[in-house]
Amino acid sequence: MACHQRSASAPSSPRSNNSEVEQQLQSLSATISATVDIDTTCDGLKKLEVIYSCIDKMICTPGNQVILCQTQQRNAVEEELGRSLVVLDLCNAMQESFMELKMSVQELLLALRRGEDACDQVKSYIRLMKKAQKQFKKISKKTVSDDKDCRVMMQMAEAREVTISLLESTCGLLSKQIEMPKCSLVSKTFQKTKFVCQEEKLRALESSIGDLQTGVEFLYRRLIHNRVSLLNILSL
Known part of the structure; x- marks a missing residue:
């Protein structure tokens, strides 16, 4: 669980930035396609932050600024600004969901300590996950990629798609942590309404x-920074 650390650095030259972004996007896309866990997802969020940092450096190079100021590319910049709002909305929605999920897990732990029936808390967690997944699908439908001629804009579009895929996989992972009637954290006892939850695993889930909440928060800040760089292009 290392999302709190931000030690990765991006290369400085435009050419190395291009290479770094392409390699990182390919690697991260392959990781998302495979079976991942929460630790891998946290690492993916850190990688995305580095990717967007590399892209931001490319946007700010004089050569790319000249290209992006051209009429055709300015239109692409405006379109990407619109789509960047969708990703920001997704990050906001995910952060709110994480807060609600943490509270749900805390309530479940409290019920267990008191020796109370934890069935309602389990159901609450599941309802919150379904709500998050439904909200995610609603927001993510608003973004559609178009073909772009400029390399940096193509990479921004690809990074956006990878970001959406990673956030979506996060919803899927969390939804599987507590299920009814069988799951890794909750198991039925002899009474149908009784559940025995392993406190240690629930604490790990809370952590x-x-x-994940911290990782999405850092990513959100980086996305804001990239959005400012694009807005500066339009002001040239």
Whole structure:
């Protein structure tokens, strides 16, 4: 759970930035396609932050600024600004969901300590996950990629798609942490309404949700920074 650390650095030259972005996007896309866990997802969020940092450096190079100021590319910049709002909305929605999920897990832990029936808390967690997944699908439908001629804009579009895929996979991972009637954290006892939850694993889940929340928060800040760089292009 290392989302709190931000030690990765981006290369400085435009050419190395291009290479770094392409390699990182390919690697991250392959990771998302494979079976991932929460730790891998946290690492993916850190990689995305580095990717967007590399892209931001490319946007700010004089050569790319000249290209992006051209009429055709300015239109692409405006379109990407619109789509960047969708990703920001997704990050906001995810952060709100993480807060609600952490509270749900905390309530579940409290119920267990008191020896109370935890069925309602489990159902609450599941309802929150379904709500998050439904909201995610609603927001993510608003973004559609178009063909772009400029390399940096193509990479921005690809990074956006990878970001959406990673956030979507996060919803899927969290939804599987607590299920009814069988799952890794909750198991039925002899009474149908009784569940025995492993406190240690629930605490680990609470910590994981916190790490994911931190990772999305850092990513959100980086996306804001990239958006400012694009807005500066339009003001030239």
